[in-house]
Amino acid sequence: MRTTKGILAYGTHVPYRRLDRAEIAAVMGTPSGRGYRSVASFDEDTTTMGVEAARRALGSTAALPPDALWFSTVAPAYLDKTNATAIHAALRLDASVSALDFGGAQRSAVGALRTALTTPGRTLVVSSDVRVSLPTGPEDGGGGDAAAAILTGSSTDGPLLAEYLGGATTTAEFTDRWRIPGSNHSHTWEDRFGEQAYSPLVRQAWADALVAAGLTVDDVSVAVVTGLHDRATRKTAAGLGVAVADDLAATIGNTGAAQPALLLADVLDSAKANDVVALVALADGCEVLLFRITAELRVGRPTRSVATQIDNRADVSYTRYLAWRGLLNVQPPNRPKPARPSSPAALRRSDWKHGFVGSIDRSTGITHLPPSRVGISGGTVDNMDPIPMANAVGTVVTFTVDHLAYSQSPPTVFAVVDFDGGGRMPIELTDVDPDAVLIGGRVEMTFRRLFTTDGLHNYFWKARPIRG
Amino acid sequence: MASHGIRDQVAIVGMGCTPFREHWDLSLDDLLIDAHGLALDSAGIIKSDVDAYWYGTSQSSASGISLASPLRLDNRPVTRVENYCATGSEALRQACYAVASGAYDIAVAIGGEKVKDGGYQGLNAFPIPTDGTNRTLTAAAMFSLMLPAYAERFGIDEDRLRYVVAKIAEKNHYNGARNDLAQFRREIAAEDICKMAPVAGCLSVFDCAGVADGAAAAVVVSAEKATDYTDAPLYVKALSVVAGDGSGLIEPDFDFTTLPECAATAADAYAQAGITDPRTELALAEVHDCFTPTELVLMEDLGFSERGQGWSDVLEGRFALDGDLPVNTDGGLKSFGHPVGASGLRMHYEVWLQLRGEAPVERRITTLDTRSRALVHNLGGYPGEMVSFVGIWGTDLD
Numbered sequence: 001m002r003t004t005k006g007i008l009a010y011g012t013h014v015p016y017r018r019l020d021r022a023e024i025a026a027v028m029g030t031p032s033g034r035g036y037r038s039v040a041s042f043d044e045d046t047t048t049m050g051v052e053a054a055r056r057a058l059g060s061t062a063a064l065p066p067d068a069l070w071f072s073t074v075a076p077a078y079l080d081k082t083n084a085t086a087i088h089a090a091l092r093l094d095a096s097v098s099a100l101d102f103g104g105a106q107r108s109a110v111g112a113l114r115t116a117l118t119t120p121g122r123t124l125v126v127s128s129d130v131r132v133s134l135p136t137g138p139e140d141g142g143g144g145d146a147a148a149a150i151l152t153g154s155s156t157d158g159p160l161l162a163e164y165l166g167g168a169t170t171t172a173e174f175t176d177r178w179r180i181p182g183s184n185h186s187h188t189w190e191d192r193f194g195e196q197a198y199s200p201l202v203r204q205a206w207a208d209a210l211v212a213a214g215l216t217v218d219d220v221s222v223a224v225v226t227g228l229h230d231r232a233t234r235k236t237a238a239g240l241g242v243a244v245a246d247d248l249a250a251t252i253g254n255t256g257a258a259q260p261a262l263l264l265a266d267v268l269d270s271a272k273a274n275d276v277v278a279l280v281a282l283a284d285g286c287e288v289l290l291f292r293i294t295a296e297l298r299v300g301r302p303t304r305s306v307a308t309q310i311d312n313r314a315d316v317s318y319t320r321y322l323a324w325r326g327l328l329n330v331q332p333p334n335r336p337k338p339a340r341p342s343s344p345a346a347l348r349r350s351d352w353k354h355g356f357v358g359s360i361d362r363s364t365g366i367t368h369l370p371p372s373r374v375g376i377s378g379g380t381v382d383n384m385d386p387i388p389m390a391n392a393v394g395t396v397v398t399f400t401v402d403h404l405a406y407s408q409s410p411p412t413v414f415a416v417v418d419f420d421g422g423g424r425m426p427i428e429l430t431d432v433d434p435d436a437v438l439i440g441g442r443v444e445m446t447f448r449r450l451f452t453t454d455g456l457h458n459y460f461w462k463a464r465p466i467r468g
Numbered sequence: 469m470a471s472h473g474i475r476d477q478v479a480i481v482g483m484g485c486t487p488f489r490e491h492w493d494l495s496l497d498d499l500l501i502d503a504h505g506l507a508l509d510s511a512g513i514i515k516s517d518v519d520a521y522w523y524g525t526s527q528s529s530a531s532g533i534s535l536a537s538p539l540r541l542d543n544r545p546v547t548r549v550e551n552y553c554a555t556g557s558e559a560l561r562q563a564c565y566a567v568a569s570g571a572y573d574i575a576v577a578i579g580g581e582k583v584k585d586g587g588y589q590g591l592n593a594f595p596i597p598t599d600g601t602n603r604t605l606t607a608a609a610m611f612s613l614m615l616p617a618y619a620e621r622f623g624i625d626e627d628r629l630r631y632v633v634a635k636i637a638e639k640n641h642y643n644g645a646r647n648d649l650a651q652f653r654r655e656i657a658a659e660d661i662c663k664m665a666p667v668a669g670c671l672s673v674f675d676c677a678g679v680a681d682g683a684a685a686a687v688v689v690s691a692e693k694a695t696d697y698t699d700a701p702l703y704v705k706a707l708s709v710v711a712g713d714g715s716g717l718i719e720p721d722f723d724f725t726t727l728p729e730c731a732a733t734a735a736d737a738y739a740q741a742g743i744t745d746p747r748t749e750l751a752l753a754e755v756h757d758c759f760t761p762t763e764l765v766l767m768e769d770l771g772f773s774e775r776g777q778g779w780s781d782v783l784e785g786r787f788a789l790d791g792d793l794p795v796n797t798d799g800g801l802k803s804f805g806h807p808v809g810a811s812g813l814r815m816h817y818e819v820w821l822q823l824r825g826e827a828p829v830e831r832r833i834t835t836l837d838t839r840s841r842a843l844v845h846n847l848g849g850y851p852g853e854m855v856s857f858v859g860i861w862g863t864d865l866d
Contacts, residue, residue, distance in 0.1 A: 336592050341600025349599040368718055370601065376715040398617040398724050400669035402609035404590065414605050416613060418720045426603060426613075426717050426852070439620055450600065458600040 005117050006160035006291065008063040009151040011056025011302045012265045013049045013128075014252060014309035015040045016431040016464075021141040023318040033141045037131075037253035039316050040145035042324040042409040043430055043448040046073040046128035047083045048459065049147035049258075051090040051447040054126050057149040058091060059391065060302040063158025066124035066151060069093060070116060072102040072109035074257050075130045077449075077457055086459055087126060089354035090447050092388065106228060107283035109257040113150060114289055117164040122153035129256035132325050133185040142230070144253025148261035159296040162268065162277065164289065165215065168208030170201040171285035177228060184327070191231050198232035199239075202286045206240060209278070209288035217241045220290070221275040224267055226259040227282030236282065251310045260287075266306040271297060308468040314433065324409065335406040340453040351386065356445060356461045358423060359384035367423035387423075389445070393466060394419035396441040401434045408451060417443055417463050431464040442466045471708065473740030474568040476865050479694035479701035480686050482511025485817040487649045488682035488805035496528050496582035496681075497538035503683035503810070504539055504578055511687040511697045515539070518687075519572035521546040524559030524579035525809035527594045535578065552848020553758065554709070555579060556684065556812025557857040561707045563688045573689060580683030581807035590679055591808065608676050610850040611759040612669025617724035618765065622776040630670045632779045633760035634658035637674050637802055639788050640757060644799020646830035651678040651805030675760040680805025684813035686820075691865065700824045702816075705841060705860040706740035708733040716852025727762075729856040730847060731769040737858040738771070741841070742866070746771045747793055750860075751839035752822055754815035756847040757800040767795070770845060770858070794833045797822060812846040812857065819844055823863050840864050 017040075021033030040049060050071055058065070069091075071084035084099035093099070102108035109127035116123035131143025154160075176194035179186040188194075210216060217240070224245045225237035237244045245267050247254070255262050260281045267277055271293045279289040322328035341353075351357040352370050359371035361379040367387055374381050399415035413429040415437065429437065430448055443463040450458045484506020486499050494502075500523075508514060523535040523546055532546025551558040556579030563575035586592060590606065603610075615633065619626045638658040644650035656674060664672035687697070694701035712729040716722035734746075743749050755770065757763035767778035772786075772793055781787065787795035798804050798818035801811060819842040821827040841862040848855040 335588055335590075336595075338604050339595035339597065342597035345597060345599040349601070353599050353601050366719065372718075376713060376718055397720075398613045398620075400605075400609045400612040400616075401666070402605055402612075402669075403667045404606045404608060405604055412605065412609070414603075414609060414613075416717075416724065422720075424718055424720045424722075426605075428605075439616060450604075460601045 004155045005152065006155070006163040007150055008122065008153045008158050008160060009057045009061035009300065010161070010265050010268060011053050011060060011149050012262055012306050012309065013052035013056065013147045014038050014306060015044055015049065015145050016313060017041055017316040018313045019318060019321050020315055024136065024141050027318045028136050030136050035250035037141060038144040038146055038255070039321055039324070040130045041430060043450065043462065045077045045449050045457070046075050046130055046147070047077045047086050048447050048449055049145065050087050050126040050128040050149070053128070053147035053149040054087055054091055054124060055390070056302045056304060057124065057151050061151065061158060061300060063151065063153060064122060065093065066122045067097055068121055068123045069097060069099040070102055070112045070123055070125050071100070072112045072127045072257055073129055074104065074106060075132070076101065076103055086354065089350050092351070092355040092357070105284065106257055107285070110260040110279070110281040110283065110287045113261060114167060114169070114287055116152040117289065122151065122157050125150045125152060125261070127258045127261050129258045131254065131256045132327070135322060135327060137185055138188070142249070142253055144255040146252060146255040146258045146262050148258050148265050150261050159300060160294055161297040161300045162291040162293050165276070165292055166209065166213035167287065167289040168205045168212055169285065169287050170205040172197065172201055194229040195232040195235055198229060198282050198286070199236060202236040202280065202282060205286035205288045206280065209290055213290040215276065215290060219276050220278050222267060223278040223280055224260070224263040225280045226263055228254065228256065229282060233282055240280070242278065248310070262306065268297060269301060269305040269307060273297065304468055312467040320409070333406050333410060335404065337453055338406055338451050340456045341458045353460055355388065356390040357386050357388045360387040365422070367419070369423050369425045389419060389423060390461065392419040392421065392423065393442060393444050394463070396437065396439055396443060398439060399429070399437050406451070413437055415463065428462045429464060430462040471736050471740065473706050474564060475705050475740055476691050476703050477568045478564045478688055478704045479691045480816065480820060480861070481689050481694050481697035481701050482507050482513070482687035483685065483817050483820045484510055485649055485684040485814050486682050488651045488680040488807055488814070490584045491681040492584065494681065496580055499582070499681060499683035500535060500538055500578060500580045503580065503685040504576070507576065507685035507687050513574065513687065513697070516542065518544065518574050518576050520544060520566055520575045522549050522559040522562040522575065522577045523547065524549040524555035524577070524812070525581055526550060526552065526555050528580065528582045528809065552855050553756070553808050554812055554846045554848040554855045554857045555809045556814070557844065557846040557859060558709065558812065560686055560813060560816060561709060561857070564704055564707060567688050567690055573693070575688045576685055577688065577813060578683065578685035579809040579813045581809040582681050583679055583807060584681050606668060607850065608668035608671055608759060611762055612671045614724050614761040614765055614851055615669060618761070621723060621725045624779060626670070629779060631658055631662055632782050633675060633764055634661040635782055636757065636760045636763045637661050640796050640800040640802035643789060643797050643831055644803025646828060647798050647804065650799045650803050651680040652803045671759060677758045677801035678803065678805035680807050682805060682807035682810045682814070684810045684817050686813055686816060700863060702820055702823060702861045702863065703865055705862050706737035706858065708736040708740065708858045710856050712849065712854045714853040722852055724851050725765065727765055727769050727847070727851060727854060727856065729854045730766060730845065733856040733858040734770045737860050741860040743860065746843065749839060750793060750841055750843050751835040752794045752797055752819070752833055753843040753845065754798070754818050755795055755845040757796055757802050758806065760802070763795070763800070766845060770843065789831055789833060792835070794835060797827065797831050797833060815844045815846060816859070819861055823861065
């Protein structure tokens with residue numbers, strides 16, 4: 001029986017910065033690599049990137065909101081505490097919407113997606129990764145940072161962009177890649193072992209999935225093949241007998257836990273109705289998922305494609321990249337570190353802090369950022385409505401570049417932003433080069449990590465230039 | 469809203485000010501003891517004559533005890549005052565009202581700050597627990613927002629405007645070089661300031677107030693008894709304070725080319741003092757030049773320049789020692805240094821010296837031949853979110 005489950009919406013986030021692999025060679029004296037890796041900014045982590053991807057997914061659909069949020073990463077901002085809750089708060093999901101982390105292993109990301117597609121309900125599956133290894137290690141140049149979000153549900157929840165046709169899984173215990181908790185890099189066994197271990201698992205999952213979906217190889221239009229084991233991924237992809245999608249290795253690198261959903265999204269960005277797309281993920285076994293594109297995809301795509309985000313980029317130097325990831329210890333600014341945010345204050349103001357919700361005065365129509373109980377210009381007390389501003393766009397009124405303020409990556413670029421339709425906010429700019437800021441520049445909001453003190457991450461919003 | 473003022477009801481009859489320095493060898497207590505002694509000597513009184521104290525410090529200590537204990541005051545009321553960088557003037561304002569009310573005969577306002585024990589350059593705010601969404605920008609950066617906005621509004625080339633504000637620093641360093649108490653006593657040319665690396669916006673370190681330790685104090689009595697203590701008391705003509713509602717950071721009408729709280733206190737003070745043309749009626753003004761763009765915009769907000777003309781008045785030297793309205797004749801925050809809680813009282817100290825003809829000959833002004841009143845402007849906070857004080861003082865009863 002054909003399933004009616006599938007993809008209701010999707011969205012992605014590729015960070016603005018790129019590391020030119022040739023720069024690694026220039027600094028470290030190693031053989032020169034080609035192409036680029038994407039680099040999460042100093043104020044991004046897997047949670048903030050997950051927020052951005054999830055916003056784009058939910059912003060592109062009229063489908064009902066999710067009743068569960070599943071977040072998967074191998075680079076969590078916190079342990080013990082759930083990270084999905086910050087995404088939940090930034091998306092302003094109802095308290096009745098469950099938020100869970102699927103952590104630990106690469107496999108959790110694609111596993112969460114398959115589980116969402118095979119269980120009832122609308123689930124927003126978010127995956128995100130910041131790939132780090134020691135300088136000159138495999139992820140240093142070959143890894144990439146990104147996030148992707150897929151809203152799963154059934155055709156009764158809204159128009160499906162792609163129907164889930166079925167899939168299969170294989171599992172085996174073998175140690176070709178491992179990392180002790182707390183370490184900043186993985187170890188790998190010699191290359192050829194992994195290839196041997198993966199080959200039969202992929203073959204079996206591929207065959208089982210085609211049977212489960214009632215398809216033959218000839219029915220498959222394109223396969224997205226992902227995995228951290230480069231050699232096994234390449235070799236098994238070539239053996240599937242179908243066209244294989246671009247793995248974006250040249251432009252952003254291997255984005256780890258985010259890679260299955262990100263590459264799938266990249267294919268969805270240009271797939272045609274009735275195409276059959278296979279997702280094949282090599283991770284401690286193999287997961288295969290098969291989708292058929294519907295006519296709804298053409299009108300249901302997010303406004304910002306993966307390709308658009310790949311094109312909108314600026315380079316970061318290798319040394320600055322290393323400093324951002326904590327792999328190069330640089331002298332911090334000689335200023336007191338900001339105090340950690342107060343947890344009770346953050347909870348009281350979660351709508352503002354995480355959701356960027358201001359208030360609008362019913363009597364004067366003036367938008368107040370942050371929200372205020374008493375209005376300016378003669379407003380009365382407690383006569384305000386909440387006004388969500390995270391999707392507002394605005395214009396730079398004036399700006400400055402602060403070389404003295406505490407920052408993880410000085411200087412701080414700061415602007416006064418007036419939002420279209422009302423509201424003003426003096427706010428930090430990010431993803432911007434200080435020399436390129438102009439009065440009149442157009443900006444949008446982005447969820448970022450302002451700083452970390454006492455192991456406590458301080459999340460809030462910044463503005464960034466609108467691109468693409 | 470009523471603002472009656474206490475014109476000619478109260479007078480300053482003694483003042484003292486320590487040198488403003490990086491006082492590695494002096495504690496806050498030392499500085500307070502010294503300023504207190506200088507002020508009482510100036511008024512010809514002793515400690516037991518003083519009925520009450522208002523003690524201003526931004527964040528060097530807390531409570532009246534931190535003054536009563538080092539001075540060993542004998543069962544005297546001491547109120548600790550804090551209102552950002554306007555703290556010193558605010559302490560003086562409270563002391564004046566207390567005397568005007570008749571509650572006390574002799575009150576002392578004293579302000580002090582020990583900033584150089586902190587270990588970091590610049591001023592660093594005491595951390596108050598928040599939701600983490602408040603700005604962490606430096607004050608220099610907040611005030612630097614005004615330059616591009618001013619250039620845009622009045623169609624002035626940004627490089628030219630940058631030179632204009634450097635001329636303000638040059639003037640204040642020139643004046644400070646003629647002041648033994650000032651922190652920085654070296655003249656510097658605007659051209660050299662313009663060549664320096666920026667620290668915030670286009671502002672260099674030389675566009676920022678000096679950061680110093682120091683203390684200053686004033687003795688206040690009723691106007692009718694003032695001449696019992698000195699032949700030349702300074703009579704209060706106006707005292708005005710506004711604590712802004714922060715609307716400039718919310719309301720898009722605010723364009724960062726003006727400081728509305730300062731304009732409001734100026735208007736209130738001029739009404740209290742009966743001043744209609746400050747530019748020709750004031751002998752001098754001490755204003756809050758925390759950063760050079762602040763002084764530029766203040767010239768317009770205080771009514772010394774037409775709107776949009778402050779920059780050309782600066783270039784014409786109208787606010788220089790020999791100009792037609794000298795401003796910051798002691799070097800200002802820029803050159804004298806800025807021990808936060810003391811600064812407002814330090815500004816009054818210069819007015820005290822100048823109006824009484826006691827300023828050193830090197831920085832004498834000629835406007836005193838025909839004018840006998842001076843303005844003190846002291847602010848705290850940032851453009852769009854600010855506390856402002858304006859006081860006007862005169863040597864004659866009206």
